[in-house]
Amino acid sequence: MVSVGLLPVLVVSLLLFTIGVVGVLVRRNLLVVFMSLELMLNAVALAFVGFARARADMDGQVAALFVMAVAAAEVAVGLSLVILLFRTRHTTQLDDLTMLKG
Amino acid sequence: MPVLTILVGLPALGALLVALLPKRLARPAALGASLATLGLALAAWARFDPTVPGAFALQDGPWPWIRDLGVSWALGLDGVGLVLVLVTAVLVPTALASDRTPGRAPAALLLLCESAVLGCFTALDLVLFYAFFEAMLLPVLLVLALWGGPGRLRAAVRVLLYTLAGSLPLLAAVAATWVHHRSATGVPSALLADLLATPVPTSWAPWLFAGFALAFAVKSAAVPLHGWLPDAYAEAPVGALVVLAGLLAKAGLFGFLRWALPLFPEAAIRAGPVLLALGALGVIYGGLMAWVQQDLKRVVAWTSVSHLALCLVGIGAGTPDALAGSAWLAAVHGLYVGALFLLVDLLEARSGRRGVDDFGGLGAMLPRFSFLLGLTVLAAIAVPGLAGFPGEILVIIGTWRVAPVAAVAGASGAVLGAVYLLRVLEKVCFGRPSETARVLVDLRPAPTLPLAVLGLLLVGLGVRPLVNVVTPATDRVAAALETARTVEAP
Amino acid sequence: MDVALLWTLPGLPLFGAIVLAIAGRRASPAFAASMAGGTALGALGVAIWTLAATLRGMGARLAVDLGTWFAAGPTRASAVLAADPLTASMAVMVAGVGFLILLFSAGYMDAPEDRPGSWRFYACMDLFLGSMLLLVLADDLLLLFVGWEGVGVCSWLLIGYWFQDPVHAAAARKAFVVNRVGDAALLLALALLVGALGPRATLRIPEMQAVLAEDPSLLAGSATAAGLLLLFAATGKSAQIPLYTWLPDAMVGPTPVSALIHAATMVTAGAWLLLRLHFVLALSPVALGAVAVVGAASALWAGLLAIFPHDLKRVLAYSTISQLGLLFLGIGVGAGTAAYFHLLTHAFFKALLFLAAGSVVHALHHQDVRRMGGLARRMPWTTAAFLVGFLAIVGFPGFSGFFSKDAVLFAALAARPTDIGAGTFPLPVLLCMVGFVAALLTALYMSRILFLVFFGRYRGEGRPRESRPVLVVPLLVLSALALFGGLLDLPAWIGVDSGWLTRAAGPHLGGTPPAHGGAVEAALGLGLALASLAVVAWAGRRWVDRQDSTDSVGSALPGTARFLAAGGRVDGMYDALVVRPLRGLARSGVARLEASGVQRAGRAAAALLEAAGAWNGRVLQRGPVQDYALGIALGAAFLLLLAAVS
Amino acid sequence: MELVLFVLFSGAALAAAGVVVTRTRPFSAAMALVACLFFLAGDYVILQAPFVAALQILVYAGAILVLFLFVVMLLRLEGDEALPRLGPRQAVGLVLAGIVGCASVAFAAFEVSGPFPETGPLFGTADALAATLLDGRNLLALEGISVLLTTALVGAVVLGRKEL
Structure with missing residues (x-):
């Protein structure tokens, strides 16, 4: 039986991360950008789990848990910001949100 | 007991206290903290025994601080540091007592600055020194930018720019010095003693010295790099002004004596003519500028440029007497320039003016004020028997052997000093009183006390100068330079 | 004790x-x-x-x-x-x-x-x-x-x-x-x-x-x-050229x-x-010669300037410069003792003259000789004291000034040219002659004020009275000193116990004690005294009871007189040559350089920073989040590539 | 067997991720994200992290995604976004992503090889995870996370209030 090994896990993780990066950079909808961010976080979590398996050490899994927790926190705050923005600006399009200009 | 650590920390604690106390108590608390620091500084002086072998008679640490980088908390006091610490400890209470900016933030900031200045004068670790050297400007800058005169923002930006131009090369040079020590010994350390033990190769040393020297020259307003000074001095509120003029500018000169010259003696010797030329130029340039100013604060500011340049001449000369004179002059310069600024500020506070021609005849109207102003001016132009004299004469005599031209420039500075400061005295105190002068009343006891203390110090230190406290330290520097010179000669 | x-x-x-x-x-x-x-x-x-x-x-x-x-x-x-x-x-x-x-x-x-x-x-x-x-x-x-x-x-x-x-x-x-x-x-x-x-x-x-x-x-x-630096330093305090x-x-x-x-x-x-510091000067004949020349020149120049002022005390001031010039001449020719002797006697008679003048000024409340005259009758004690001082400074035989001035002039005459760096040029003789002329000038200007102030008729207002004893007593004491000060160092040709000062202070003044020249020295002194008396007599005819003091001399040489009466226009010259160029340099040179160079550089740097900040605020920090993210990604990609390459 | 399963799950997850970034309607994207997270949970199981997998489904798919959907529905976000034109930023972004991806994969391929080591029977169980989580090294981080979560909660509540 062919075992999995670290390499495929990392490849998948990196591809997933890349897809996330593309989403973050390309999409204009704030919500989708958030989802792409979630993809990137998950890619990292996957890498952590893979490393945990490779080193036979539970620390990686703990890190994955932390990633999850951070993601939860981030989504909570981020989504309330989205709602707030929508309430005041009636848009979730990122290109419209350039009001910092001085 | 780690006296020096407490000494450095006390004002910062005081600042915290001031920030927490109700407004009413803030000013007395600030004054109390600075007076306690003064007491501690005097205690340090009492425990200071120049006969102790080794460079630093009082020492705290080294205690490891950032272990991986070999940075430690190490404080030490030699003679030069001691006189500067004492001047700091005297000037800050004076500045706090005379400051009129409202609220507790300025007082707290000045105390913070005192901590940094004291740290700068005592740090024995290069990284620690750099941290203090950079930290001491920020509180003063804040006070200047928030509570200064109408042109405060421009002045503050300019100070920031000039300082930045000096700080970045200094940072690079500090880092390079550290890297060199680590690669030479394999042990990371930024302690002065360790750095002295691994001399930097002659190929690098000039660049590193240049990095140090640039920052120190900016800080001590050496002449082409002095652009930050006049505006900053003219706009700063008096507390910050006294600290800025009396203390911060000294940090540059001190940096030369404590770090730049001992670490890179060969480079310092090679750079000597440049320092001498810059100093001589500054003496004359500052003197001429002071002569034609119409604003009293600017006259004093340019006085400061001229006298600091004389200190630079002494450092460039590098002979034992010139270095000792330089260190001594740097210390007492804080006292008399501080007093001059306080006096000018009193006039400004009462009349709203500070033009040279706005007053007149104050000698008859405000005898006490005029007496103190006259005394301070005489001390500033180095009349013997007052504190400015030993420094100036030692610099001139010591410089003659190396560069007679620079000594002549220094002596001309003494003549110019009489010209421009007596002009001020004549216009302000002599002649017939102007309309502005008529409404003034003489000093009340409250502002007199700090000024009287400064006046007494100017007389006392003139009659009994503590040059012998300074000389062991400066002699060591001069000896290092001499060794380097004899090595270089063949 | x-x-x-x-x-x-x-x-x-x-x-x-x-x-x-x-x-x-x-x-x-x-x-x-x-x-x-x-x-x-x-x-x-x-x-x-x-x-x-x-x-x-x-x-x-x-x-x-x-x-x-x-x-x-x-x-x-x-x-x-x-x-x-x-x-x-x-x-x-x-x-x-x-x-x-x-x-x-x-x-x-x-x-x-x-x-x-x-x-x-x-x-x-x-x-x-x-x-x-x-x-x-x-x-x-x-x-x-x-x-x-x-x-x-x-x-x-x-x-x-x-x-x-x-x-x-x-x-x-x-x-x-x-x-x-x-x-x-x-x-x-x-x-x-x-x-x-x-x-x-x-x-x-x-x-x-x-x-x-x-x-x-x-x-x-x-x-x-x-030596020259010391001389220059001394000219400041001692008011020499x-x-x-x-x-x-x-x-x-x-x-x-x-x-x-x-x-x-x-x-x-x-x-x-x-x-x-005679021992430093002694090492350089040139410096010694410079001292002597400066002294002689000051003596002559100040003597000329002293003839014209209307201010009583100003005349005395120029006279001080002139007398100190003689003193410097003495130092320059190596006659330290003679110079010191003159220093002491000058101190006595000049203090006397000033205090007597002060007594006059105190009585009249002004210092203008044109409004004085005839005070001898009104202020007899002051006049007597002034007269003693006058005789002493003019060098009337027996008064202190006679001996000290003679000692200096003789020392100049006796000096060797090589000792003062003059080679074979007979500089000492020349200097002695200049000193001689300066001494005659002393007689001239001192007589002028003596006659204008104390003789003739009173030209001022009010009725001046003799000063109180507290003013007069010091005058009398000083008169005694001015009269008998010469006893300190009588010359050898007098023939009594002489040269006390030379014995006491001479060893501390270096040089060889001056060879007292007997007949030559006596002749020089007495000749000077006679010539001075002639000048005094001439001056008496000229100035007793004249309204305007300068015209009588000045009519002969109007241009020169005006020039000298204006103090030789030296103040104006210094002002034009030293003070104004320096202040001009400060004002238009350095101050302009400061404004256009240093301050403008500072301003330019500040403006640059401000512009950068504004651009940063306007263009960069608008809030395009994804552009920021792109920047982060660029950086990350760069780092990754770097890691991959290495 | 494991590898086959892993490739299947991973391929599905990647495909779902691709759907996330390409749908115009946020709702579809959210649904694709759910799918992606489920497939990743499968990978976790293969990698002997069953508890993490469980949490992935519970927390992510259960809680976080519900939040997303909730917002999508609350704001009535329809497909108001045409798929982006390829502007300069998008182009650079794609190229960059390509570089990052390729370089990283190449990097990983050079560094890593070989199968996984054997692990004990308890590896990846909730008990083991709890033991690791609560041992001295991770305790501070755990506390930090809890503070972070609390702060986020409070922040979300504050931000969500009508009058800010």
Whole structure:
């Protein structure tokens, strides 16, 4: 039986991360950008789990848990910001949100 | 007991206290903290025994601080540091007592600055020194930018720019010095003693010295790099002004004596003519500028440029007497320039003016004020028997052997000093009183006390100068330079 | 008594000054006057005791060492006072004349408007006296410099005593600044000496003398430079060419101050410095020659300038410059003793003349000779005193000035040209002739004021009366000194016990004691006296009861007269050559450079930063989140590539 | 067997991720994200992290995604976004992503090889995870996370209030 090994896990993780990066950079909808961010976080979590398996050490899994927790926190705050923005600006399009200009 | 650590920390604690106390108590608390620091500084002086072998008679640490980088908390006091610490400890209470900016933030900031200045004068670790050297400007800058005169923002930006131009090369040079020590010994350390033990190769040393020297020259307003000074001095509120003029500018000169010259003696010797030329130029340039100013604060500011340049001449000369004179002059310069600024500020506070021609005849109207102003001016132009004299004469005599031209420039500075400061005295105190002068009343006891203390110090230190406290330290520097010179000669 | 008492010499007057400064307005005029007078009297007593002590073993040296004042490297300032017959006699003179002047002041400064602030006057006078005594007794050149600057500061304070008048304030500042130029030269001279002596550097005068005596080559290359620097320093304090211009202006000060500055103390400081450091000068004939030439030129030039002013005290001021010129001439030709002799006699008769003039000024409340005249009948005692001073300064045989002036001129005549760096050129004879002419000029201008002020008829308003005894008594004492001062050092041709000063102070003044030239010296002195009398007689015919004083001389040479009456336009020349170019440089050169160069660079940098900040705010920090993310990604990609490549 | 499963799950997850970034309607994207997270949970199981997998489904798919959907519905976000034109930023972004992806994969391929080591029977169980989580090293981080979560909760509540 062919075992999995670290390499495929990392490849998948990196591809997933890349897809996330593309989403973050390309999409204009704030919500989708958030989802792409979630993809990137998950890619990292996957890498952590893979490393945990490779080193036979539970620390990686703990890190994955932390990633999850951070993601939860981030989504909570981020989504309330989205709602707030929508309430005041009636848009979730990122290109419209350039009001910092001085 | 780690006296020096407490000494450095006390004002910062005081600042915290001031920030927490109700407004009413803030000013007395600030004054109390600075007076306690003064007491501690005097205690340090009492425990200071120049006969102790080794460079630093009082020492705290080294205690490891950032272990991986070999940075430690190490404080030490030699003679030069001691006189500067004492001047700091005297000037800050004076500045706090005379400051009129409202609220507790300025007082707290000045105390913070005192901590940094004291740290700068005592740090024995290069990284620690750099941290203090950079930290001491920020509180003063804040006070200047928030509570200064109408042109405060421009002045503050300019100070920031000039300082930045000096700080970045200094940072690079500090880092390079550290890297060199680590690669030479394999042990990371930024302690002065360790750095002295691994001399930097002659190929690098000039660049590193240049990095140090640039920052120190900016800080001590050496002449082409002095652009930050006049505006900053003219706009700063008096507390910050006294600290800025009396203390911060000294940090540059001190940096030369404590770090730049001992670490890179060969480079310092090679750079000597440049320092001498810059100093001589500054003496004359500052003197001429002071002569034609119409604003009293600017006259004093340019006085400061001229006298600091004389200190630079002494450092460039590098002979034992010139270095000792330089260190001594740097210390007492804080006292008399501080007093001059306080006096000018009193006039400004009462009349709203500070033009040279706005007053007149104050000698008859405000005898006490005029007496103190006259005394301070005489001390500033180095009349013997007052504190400015030993420094100036030692610099001139010591410089003659190396560069007679620079000594002549220094002596001309003494003549110019009489010209421009007596002009001020004549216009302000002599002649017939102007309309502005008529409404003034003489000093009340409250502002007199700090000024009287400064006046007494100017007389006392003139009659009994503590040059012998300074000389062991400066002699060591001069000896290092001499060794380097004899090595270089063949 | 203890040797340490020496410190009370400068110490007593300084103590008085401090007490008066602390007491301030609480000190009544009487208290202030007696404080100052008392301390001066005390100092005089100590000085006399010191002189006696040093004379007991002729040439004994008393020194009190209070240790090091400050020191660094080879520069060491020691707090040492020392007295030998030279310094002690000088101290006696300073303290004595100073005491008499203070006594006079008690009567002089009694105007109602001066009374409340008189503590300041007495404090400054005391400080002045203390500084001068310090200067005289200092064994260390840096300690001497303390006194040297101290008298400068005090003269500034005292000339500007009535500081509410801008003219006084300006005169005071001018005195200080011009003196300061000389002081800077002295500083550099000290620096040069320390540098030249190398490892054996010392600033103690006797030690320096010993070192240089042992190895004169130490100063080989720089003896002339040192001598010239010392000379330049001395011209500041002693008001010689080129730095004399402060002295005539200083006449605006109270008359006792003028007496103190011009007679006993400040102006002698320069000569004193050269006398103390004669061993440095002796190493360079050129420097000696320069001293002599400067002295002769000052004597002549100031003599010419003294003929014209209408201000009584201004004439005396120029006369001081002229007499000190003779003194410098004496120092230059190596006749230290003769010069010192003239210094002492000049102190006596010039103090007398100033105080007598002060008595006149006090009675008339102005100093303009055109509004005086005929005072001999109204102020007989003052007139008598002035007459004694007049005879002394003119060199009437038997009066003190006769002997001292003759000694200087003869020394000049007797000097060898090579000794003063003149090669084979008969410079000494020339100098002697210049001195001779200057002495005749003295007779001319002194007669002029004598006749204009005391003879003829009174041309002013009111009825001036003789001054009170407190003013007159010091005049009488000084008259006695001016009359008998010559006994200090009678020349050999008189044939009695002569040359006391030469024996007492001469050994401390270096050089060979002047060979008293018998008949030649006598002929020179008597010839000068006869010529002077002729001038006096001529002047008497000219000026007794003339309305305008200058016309009579000036009509012959109108252009020259106007030129000289304007002080030779030297002030204007200095102003045009030194002050205005410097201020112009400051104002249009340096200040403009500062504004256009340094400040503009600062402004430009600030503007650049501000523009960068604005651009950052307007363009970069608008809030395009994804552009930021792109930046992050770019950075990450770069780092990754970097890692991949390495 | 494991590898086959892993490739299947991973391929599905990647495909779902691709759907996330390409749908115009946020709702579809959210649904694709759910799918992606489920497939990743499968990978976790293969990698002997069953507890993490369980939490992935519970927390992510259960809680976080519900939040997303909730917002999508609350704001009535329809497909208001045409798929982006390829502007300069998008182009650079794609190229960059390509570079990052390729370089990383190449990097990983050079560094890593070989199969996984054997693990004990308890590896990845909730008990083991709890033991690791609560041992000294991770305790501080755990506390930090709890503070972070609390702060986020409070922040979300504050931000969500009508009058800010």
